[in-house]
Amino acid sequence: MTEERTAATRLSDQSAGFRRSGEPRKHGGEGVEDGFNVSGMILLGLGVLAVALALVAAGYGFARWAVAGAIVSGVLIVSGIAVLVLEWRRRRTRAGLTPDVRQGH
Known part of the structure; x- marks a missing residue:
């Protein structure tokens, strides 16, 4: 029973804007202002764009461009x-x- 309440409390805290450490965010846009994920997200977006370009090149029969696009x-x-x-x-x-320790199963 206490484990269920703890899990429910964690979920409600996370949805209410609390961090895992239990500290509330100072303001609503704090996660947006911190741009530590931006470079990785840009690389992923460019990778998806390169997949699309490689598929278009393969569809039009440009095999070498398709292979280059796939590698990129x-x-x-x-x-x-x-x-x-x-x-x-x-x-x-x-x-x-500390890293999250898996508990349970």
């Missing part, structure tokens, strides 16, 4: 994910937070 899109998507993961880890270690 793969590099962009992987680098975007890597930037996001590394930035997430850097922010967690800088804040002194």
Whole structure:
């Protein structure tokens, strides 16, 4: 019973604008102002755009351009994910937070 209440309390706190540490955000746009995810998101967006361009090139029969677009899109998507993961880890270690320990199953 207490575990269910704890999980429900966590969900309500997160939806009410509280961070995992239990501190409320100072103002509504704080998450938007902090641009630490921007570079990774831009790389992911460019990777998706490169996939679309590679598909168009393949559809029109430009095989070499399609292969080049596929390689570029793969590099962009992987680098975007890597930037996001590394930035997430850097922010967690800088804040002194321990990694989430899986409890239960």
